[in-house]
Amino acid sequence: MKRLNLKTGTGSDVMQISSILTVSEKNGSLMSPFWFTIIVGTLVLGISGIEAAPDNLQAILKRIDRHRKRLVSHAPQLNIERFTSHSKQHVRCGERWEGVAHIAAEYRNPYDPDEIDVSARIVLPNGKAITIPAFYLEPCEPLDGLTRMTAGVPYRRTGNGHWRVRFAPFLPGRHQVTLVAKDRHGKTVQSKPVTFMAEANDDNPGYIRIARANPQYFEDTAQEKLFWPAGVNIAWTRRHELRKHRPAQPPCYEYYFRRASGQMNATRVWLCHWAWLEWVPYQDAPQTSWTGYAGLGYYNPMIADTLDRVFELAEKHHIRIMLVTEDNNELMKTDHPDSWAAHPYNRIYGGPCSEPKDYFSSAQARRWYKKRLRYIIARWGYSTSLWAINSWNDMRTPNPAVLTWLREMRSFCHRLVSGWRPIIYGSNYTLAASTITDYSQGRVMAGKPAIIQECQHAHDDHWFAGSVRRQLWRGLSSGLAGVMVWPHVQVDRCDAWSIFRPVVNLTAELPLNRTPTRPIDRAQIRIDVPSTDRTFWSISDFSPYGDVSFWHDTKAKNTFEIDPQQGSWLQQWCPTLFAPKRQSWHHPLTFRLSQTRKGDLFLLRIKEIGPGTQTLDVRVADQPVRQFVFKKGRRYLDESEQWIRLPLPTGRDVTIQITLSHGDWLRLASVHHASHRSAAHDLVIPTGLRYGAGGILYLENASYDRRTLELFSERPVTLANLRLSFKVDTPRPCFVRQFDPISGKVLSKQTIVPKQRMLYLTIPHLEQALVIQWEQRDITGR
Numbered sequence: 001m002k003r004l005n006l007k008t009g010t011g012s013d014v015m016q017i018s019s020i021l022t023v024s025e026k027n028g029s030l031m032s033p034f035w036f037t038i039i040v041g042t043l044v045l046g047i048s049g050i051e052a053a054p055d056n057l058q059a060i061l062k063r064i065d066r067h068r069k070r071l072v073s074h075a076p077q078l079n080i081e082r083f084t085s086h087s088k089q090h091v092r093c094g095e096r097w098e099g100v101a102h103i104a105a106e107y108r109n110p111y112d113p114d115e116i117d118v119s120a121r122i123v124l125p126n127g128k129a130i131t132i133p134a135f136y137l138e139p140c141e142p143l144d145g146l147t148r149m150t151a152g153v154p155y156r157r158t159g160n161g162h163w164r165v166r167f168a169p170f171l172p173g174r175h176q177v178t179l180v181a182k183d184r185h186g187k188t189v190q191s192k193p194v195t196f197m198a199e200a201n202d203d204n205p206g207y208i209r210i211a212r213a214n215p216q217y218f219e220d221t222a223q224e225k226l227f228w229p230a231g232v233n234i235a236w237t238r239r240h241e242l243r244k245h246r247p248a249q250p251p252c253y254e255y256y257f258r259r260a261s262g263q264m265n266a267t268r269v270w271l272c273h274w275a276w277l278e279w280v281p282y283q284d285a286p287q288t289s290w291t292g293y294a295g296l297g298y299y300n301p302m303i304a305d306t307l308d309r310v311f312e313l314a315e316k317h318h319i320r321i322m323l324v325t326e327d328n329n330e331l332m333k334t335d336h337p338d339s340w341a342a343h344p345y346n347r348i349y350g351g352p353c354s355e356p357k358d359y360f361s362s363a364q365a366r367r368w369y370k371k372r373l374r375y376i377i378a379r380w381g382y383s384t385s386l387w388a389i390n391s392w393n394d395m396r397t398p399n400p401a402v403l404t405w406l407r408e409m410r411s412f413c414h415r416l417v418s419g420w421r422p423i424i425y426g427s428n429y430t431l432a433a434s435t436i437t438d439y440s441q442g443r444v445m446a447g448k449p450a451i452i453q454e455c456q457h458a459h460d461d462h463w464f465a466g467s468v469r470r471q472l473w474r475g476l477s478s479g480l481a482g483v484m485v486w487p488h489v490q491v492d493r494c495d496a497w498s499i500f501r502p503v504v505n506l507t508a509e510l511p512l513n514r515t516p517t518r519p520i521d522r523a524q525i526r527i528d529v530p531s532t533d534r535t536f537w538s539i540s541d542f543s544p545y546g547d548v549s550f551w552h553d554t555k556a557k558n559t560f561e562i563d564p565q566q567g568s569w570l571q572q573w574c575p576t577l578f579a580p581k582r583q584s585w586h587h588p589l590t591f592r593l594s595q596t597r598k599g600d601l602f603l604l605r606i607k608e609i610g611p612g613t614q615t616l617d618v619r620v621a622d623q624p625v626r627q628f629v630f631k632k633g634r635r636y637l638d639e640s641e642q643w644i645r646l647p648l649p650t651g652r653d654v655t656i657q658i659t660l661s662h663g664d665w666l667r668l669a670s671v672h673h674a675s676h677r678s679a680a681h682d683l684v685i686p687t688g689l690r691y692g693a694g695g696i697l698y699l700e701n702a703s704y705d706r707r708t709l710e711l712f713s714e715r716p717v718t719l720a721n722l723r724l725s726f727k728v729d730t731p732r733p734c735f736v737r738q739f740d741p742i743s744g745k746v747l748s749k750q751t752i753v754p755k756q757r758m759l760y761l762t763i764p765h766l767e768q769a770l771v772i773q774w775e776q777r778d779i780t781g782r
Contacts, residue, residue: 060280060342063284067294068108073105073106075104079103080179083179091169094205094206094222096168096382096383097167099120099194103116106184116181117182117183118135118163118179119131119134120177120180122167122175122176123177125171125173128419132167132378133377134164134179134378137379139157139159140301142306143287146254147306148252149237150236151289153288155305170421171198178190178191178192178193205384206384207220207221207421207422208227208387210424214517216512218482225508226508226511229320229482230266230472230504231260231485232267232488234269236269239251241489242489257317259497260317261317263500265320265500266321268322269307271307271323271324272330276293278296278344279295279300280295280342281293289303295349296344296349296351297368297371307379308380320385321386321387324390325376331343345365360399373409376389377416381420388424388438389424389426391406391409392428392429393428409425413425429441430443451484452475454486463706468485468496469499472499474698477696478519478689479519502741515692516691519688520690525686525724525726526725527684528722529681529683529684531680535677536676537674538702539705539707540566543569558589558590560590561594562593563594564594564600564673565595575669577660577665577666579665580661589658593656595652596651598676600647602648603644603646603711605643605669606643606668606669607642608636609630610663613633614662615662615663617659617660618646618657618658621649633663683701685699685700685702695774697771698772699763700769701716704716719766720764726759727759728774731754732777737749737773738763739772742768747770
């Protein structure tokens, strides 16, 4: 063994890599290609950004090298030694068939299709042939048998690595599968065909695709029924999670999917953020899933096994999965093991990128990313529970390089599954990105579905279920294609799993995917409510959201456009204000309200102040500046100190500018708009959607609001004897049902004949909310 020291530098910037490399005493050649890549890459790329290298870099590199050496094969020639069926001879359509192959070949990395490319050619019962990718599998299992998507789970290896093919037949009849393998020299061999029979399956749910008749929605391929995703993100499991039931059991998907079964139909699972498929072994944790990492182009077999189990559970409980492949933390320049400091594309580990910004522009990085997408689709693309792939959670505004990257990855995914299954590819990047991806982020646009993946909700457990329920029904009745919420821990803590069931059950009956839809203008709906002596407040909430630091963050926004009538998350809002002494962090915060009415208020809720005395300056429109002084920091404010009420002028584009003029720092919790309403009918908020010969209308009672109770001591009021009228498309009779959106129970059914194409309804009482659904039919019921 010889010690090799390498120094590179520019000016005063010097980096030293000092590692023990195996050197052949016979010919002096380096025996570790991994170390050679590290050294040459450093020489070629220079040292820009290397100051971010972790203190344990040498130990990480040794662990990577040790893992990679274990996978090297020196077989003299390419040969498929055995290819057999791992499933029964007969499988039902929509269920998994699996083939197992043992292949002799020369390669360093069996996961890299450039070194050993394995695929399957399948001849379908109709004579058509398709090609799907195979994947390399290293058998392993969790020690406790539980399914947990997180790092550091105790795992053990249970066998030798080999290749597999997974496929869910969609046609009944005989299937013939031939395995094809190609090595890095271009030599190709193929196996003898393996056959299996697929049987018809009336319970086959099919895959999810964008609806053919109305691409604003999703539908299944088996029965062409509407799929309207509603559920909670069960993104991961963490050791600290407290559960409503079985608190002694570690958090696991067996528990969460059992609780979700029959309640919701969709979730998001993260193949990232402590459950990365491709990462570096940043932590030395023997006999855990940390030992499965080996850097660029190597996929953790323990995380992959966990996701196998997640999909099997999802299929059992009829839950569709949007698979999240990356999180914005991965490109943050910090020293945390979930950031660029541990990213396999970082050139300090032999990756192709000097800086996070190179991730999207580097041609080499894009090639490696496609290999990971190929592996994901090869291993889990068979599953009817794989609904969509979602890249880059919590990202927002894309630059041109990102747009090019998204376009390339979407096209790659669609080519990979061509003739086999539909795939829906999207990203949390917004704006121009939504014109590229298969769905948009929460913004209804022509020609594609719009989804809210993490809807706004109350953080207070008492109000949580009601706030999520409101978002679900508002979303459905406003034309969204699906609504999901975060986090699963709060859903479980509040025992709120059932909030999804009513909307899931109703959408299963609706033909939104088969007919054009259009929103109902509120001005077209007349609501008459008997007068009352009370006056009312209606409050909209605006809260910070996303992975924007509470401290200075270069991605933070300082100006926000607000619709006072619609509460929302404020993406990229850093809620901490800094005084001028922190010059580079000091910035005013501006809110611009599109429309205000007489008597409206703007409310600030202040959570915490920094040391000393903090002076907050607030200017509303052109009014004089008002100052608010908070003393005796650093501390959290008492409830009596938290709220600032600002009267608003009447008009359009009213601005509120907030600045911390003296002190150190001050943190806002949220901002709110309050509107004073004197007429009872103003309390009824309608949202409606027409489809074909019918429609759906969601009515909210605005007096059921936690903020009006907390701020104005205003208790909810039940509205009685409402009269509702709106125009319908034809004079045919309307079959009308009224639903309780909380229980899903049908409250009434009636057939009403429109008068001059106006439908008139009487609602005996309106507590929190009501759902009205109607369809126009002729006398025969058609």
